[in-house]
Amino acid sequence: MIKLDPDLCKGCQICTEFCPNQVYEQSKTLDKKGVHIPIPKNEDECSKCNLCTLMCPDQAIKVIDDD
Amino acid sequence: MEDVNESPFIKYLRKDRLPHIYCAGCGNGTVLNTFFKGMEMAEKDLNNINMISGIGCSSRIPGYVKCDSLHTTHGRPIAFALGLKIGNPDKDIVVFTGDGDAAAIGGNHLIHAARRNIDLTVICINNSIYGMTGGQISPTSPLGSFGSTAPYGALEKPFDLVDLVSAAGATYVARWTTIHPLQLSNAIKKALKNKGFSFIEAVSQCHTYYGRRNRMKSPLEMLRWMKENTINKTKADKMEPEEINGKLIVGEFVNKIQEEFSETLYNLIEEKSGNRKKAIKSAYQGE
Ligand code: SF4
Ligand code: SF4
Secondary structure: OOEEOOOOOOOHHHHHHOOOOOEEEEOOOOOOOOOOEEEEOHHHHOOOOOEEEHHHOOOEEEEEOOO | OOOOOOOOOOHEEHHOOOOOOOOOOOOOHHHHHHHHHHHHHOOOHHEEEEEEEOOOOOOOOHHHEOOOEEEEOOOHHHHHHHHHHHHHOOOEEEEEEEEEHHHHHOOHHHHHHHOOOOOEEEEEEEEEEEEEOOEOOOOOOOOOOOOOOOOOOOOOOOOOOHHHHHHHOOOOEEEEOOHHHHHHHHHHHHHHHHHOOOOEEEEEOOOOOOHHOOOOOOOOHHHHHHHHHHHEHHHHOOOOOOOOOOOEEEEEEOOOOOOOOOOHHHHHHHHHHOOOOOOOOOOOOOO
16 A cells, blocks of 8 residues: 655655656646645556655655555 | 654654755655665664764755754865764764765865775765755856856866765765665665765756756656666776766775774774773763
8 A cells, every 4th residue: 555645745756757667647636735746546556666665755655565 | 653654764854844845856855765775774773873964955964864963064064074983983974965065165074084084974965056055056067067157058077076085085985866766775875884984976856956957847857867877887887988978877986995094093092092982082971
């Protein structure tokens, strides 16, 4: 399961662009801060590599290994 | 305590101060993550780490970390770190600095600390610009790049920081970028373990001040540039100079064992006075 903290995310889209399995998708709507928070739409594709966690400059991502 | 729902790096941070001040997509936050990852890999305890920084965006990092830190004057973090290490040889001292702080204002401290091979880990986040003060050209801005002080492109040849500190005598030297977070973490691990002067150049994106003026408006464009224009050292060593022209060479450049300064100094104290402990007047011991 992927948890994304909307209070920390600044919408840079680094996770959306660099996840090797295209798990994230940019939201169409803006949140109250005026930011497009990514949506982990294809969670089933996630390999739990944690690249997104390591790259996210705002420490907003937690990938929970629930297998 | 780690909250299972939050990033594994939050437990090392002063949560009440987040989100940090960095622009959306700034590489400073990524380098910070790689530091924690490298620290875990090196099995170092954050309680034994002291972070020192100078002035600049990257120098604000220690303020967010749950450890003792010093935010010092511009260009001087290595000078402070050196004193701290000599007074407290058992501490792991980490310097967070930027290209302006380390190579311009503090260039002298950088080369002399490398020459002494004192046990410090210096992480220089190189974004090729003075970000905090509005995009002035720094000593690592590429020739011809644009900045607020170079409307016609930079006229000066930049420093190659890896060459500079290697020549000065550093015993661990590596360069990676924010598009190589795993390699960067691994290099930080080795730097923390090296008993001597370790220098990590973390090439990072400042799209706000560097990218915007250099046809890369977003952090994604800058990261794509890094992905396409970096060559691993092992590969670059076999290539012709014209093939690597304009490319960024990444990898490990120096990894050697040599006598370390604080160790040598304490050995001398012991030899002359017979009491090693007496020389350590640590702030932590209260005297
Ligand atoms: S853990 Fe890896 S695969 Fe899963 S979302 Fe993050 S980057 Fe993508
Ligand atoms: S990398 Fe982090 S800050 Fe950037 S969009 Fe993804 S979750 Fe948000």
